[in-house]
Amino acid sequence: MVTLKQLAKELNVSISTVSKALNNSEEIGEETIKRVKELAELYNYKPNKVALSLKQNKTNTIGVIIPDILNHFLAKVLFGIEREATQHGYNIITCISNESLEKEKESLQLLANGSVDGFILCVSEETQIKNEIVHFKKTIKQGLPIVMFDRVAHDVLCDKVIVDDFDATYRTTIKLLDEKRKKIAFISNIGDLSVGKLRERGYNKAILESSKQQALVLNLKKEDNPQNTIKAFIKQHKTIDAVIAADSTSGVIAINLAVNLGLKVPKDISVVAFASQSVSNHAFPRLTTIRQHAKEIGANAAQMLIKRLQSIPEEHYDFKTKIVKTSLVENGSTL
Numbered sequence: 001m002v003t004l005k006q007l008a009k010e011l012n013v014s015i016s017t018v019s020k021a022l023n024n025s026e027e028i029g030e031e032t033i034k035r036v037k038e039l040a041e042l043y044n045y046k047p048n049k050v051a052l053s054l055k056q057n058k059t060n061t062i063g064v065i066i067p068d069i070l071n072h073f074l075a076k077v078l079f080g081i082e083r084e085a086t087q088h089g090y091n092i093i094t095c096i097s098n099e100s101l102e103k104e105k106e107s108l109q110l111l112a113n114g115s116v117d118g119f120i121l122c123v124s125e126e127t128q129i130k131n132e133i134v135h136f137k138k139t140i141k142q143g144l145p146i147v148m149f150d151r152v153a154h155d156v157l158c159d160k161v162i163v164d165d166f167d168a169t170y171r172t173t174i175k176l177l178d179e180k181r182k183k184i185a186f187i188s189n190i191g192d193l194s195v196g197k198l199r200e201r202g203y204n205k206a207i208l209e210s211s212k213q214q215a216l217v218l219n220l221k222k223e224d225n226p227q228n229t230i231k232a233f234i235k236q237h238k239t240i241d242a243v244i245a246a247d248s249t250s251g252v253i254a255i256n257l258a259v260n261l262g263l264k265v266p267k268d269i270s271v272v273a274f275a276s277q278s279v280s281n282h283a284f285p286r287l288t289t290i291r292q293h294a295k296e297i298g299a300n301a302a303q304m305l306i307k308r309l310q311s312i313p314e315e316h317y318d319f320k321t322k323i324v325k326t327s328l329v330e331n332g333s334t335l
Contacts, residue, residue, distance in 0.1 A: 002043040011035060022047070062305060063116035064094045065107045067124045067151075072248065072276055073294050074122060077149060080298020081120055088306050099125040105135045117309050118145040120301045123153055129192050147305045149297050151194050159304040160321045163292045165195045168326040169202030172244055172272050172290060175328070177210050179335055181242035181270060184213065187230060187254060188246035191219035199246040199274070216240070226250065231257050241269050248275035248289075255283040255333050271333040285332025297324050 008015045013032070021028045021036035028036075039045075062085055066074045078094065085092050093116060095107035104124045111119070119139065127133075128151060136156045140146055149161040169186075176184050186203040190196035200217060207215045218233045220226055230253050234240060243258075245251035251273020255265060263269050265285055272288045280287035300322050311317070 002040075002045050007036065007039055007043070007045060011039060058117050058309075059115065060089060061091045061093060061116045062302070063107075063111040063119045063121075064092050065097055065104060065119065065121035066094065067097050067099045067122055069094075069096050072279055073150075073292065076276065076294035077122070077298040077301075080295035081302045082298075083295075084299040084302035085306070088302070090302075090306060097124040101126040101130060101132060108135055108139050112139055112142055112144055116144070118147070118305050120147045120149065120298075120305055122149055123151040123194075125193060127153070128194055145305060145308045147301045147308075149301045150292075154194075157319055159308065159319050161297050161301045161304065161324065162321060163297070163324050163326050165198035166202040166205075168274075168290050169199040169244060169246075170206045171202075172328065173203050173206035176242045176244070176270060176272070176334075177206065177212075179242075179270070182213070183216065183237070183239045184242040184244065185216040185218065185233070185237065185240045186244050186246070187218045187220070187233070187250045189220045189226060189250050190247050196246050203244055220250070226253055227257070230254055231261075234258065234261065243269065243271045245271070245273035245275075248273055248279045251275055251287055251289075252279065252283045255285075255287055259284070265333050266335050270335060272328075277329060280329070280331055283333065288331045288334040289329045291327050291329050293324050293326070300324060 004015050004018050008018045021033045097104040133153045133156050146158045152160045188196050243254045255271040258269050275289040280289050
């Protein structure tokens with residue numbers, strides 16, 4: 001592979017001149033830049049990224065850690081991160097924690113060893129259950145900034161991107177109450193996660209304020225068969241005329257089971273779930289969804305990290321939490 005030194009020797013100029021010409025420095029004349037670039041193209045010269053990163057003390061690479069690559073929401077956030085990072089000249093390296101605290105720690109340690117400039121991550125389920133945050137604080141102390149999204153550790157001082165899960169469920173419950181739904185149930189497969197807890201609290205607050213209903217909550221356990229458990233729940237509580245699901249799986253199961261049990265959707269029962277528009281297509285009628293705008297979350301997370309990476313060391317500014325507004329996309333499962 002040809003080097004800067006070889007290019008400089010053939011052109012009879014200094015290595016510094018070749019480097020500046022390749023980077024379009026104003027110190028170098030147009031003719032010299034043209035000659036250098038033509039020769040570099042002829043020899044298919046590629047800069048040594050490892051050497052550059054060592055010299056500049058940065059890699060222009062972002063580490064992304066997500067709990068589950070098969071989760072549609074997380075995959076779309078990753079898409080938003082990658083697209084935004086590319087536009088700013090950054091690459092990404094992605095690790096999957098598989099909801100494991102140990103795997104999350106290993107991913108941070110692996111990439112913190114000079115491979116990335118900072119991290120964007122969604123906290124694993126085990127980390128949230130055990131409420132362990134030391135590994136995040138150690139990483140930040142090393143000089144590697146972190147931006148958390150969706151599931152975040154509130155006791156870690158870093159930038160965060162979230163949606164207002166509490167408010168989204170609260171407003172959805174109010175809407176169903178305004179439509180004269182008399183028995184609204186809340187079903188969740190993510191009760192151990194911070195976002196699941198916030199969504200349940202939003203539902204409970206709206207029900208409590210209505211004073212006309214009592215809360216009816218089904219939190220699925222890991223060992224449960226979601227299909228059988230939700231079916232038994234709906235059959236046991238025959239007066240249910242609306243369901244808010246904290247996750248897409250519970251929402252799709254609820255609507256399909258309601259139809260199978262002979263209920264007319266949305267005449268007899270309305271169903272709303274946190275889900276994307278593409279997920280809503282797996283239900284009939286199509287599921288009304290609370291959209292979190294995953295790509296926007298990813299783009300915001302990338303922007304916040306890049307801004308912090310590109311700020312000068314003396315430029316210390318407060319950590320921020322960006323709240324991305326949800327939207328209710330009404331389809332055939334609500335009136």
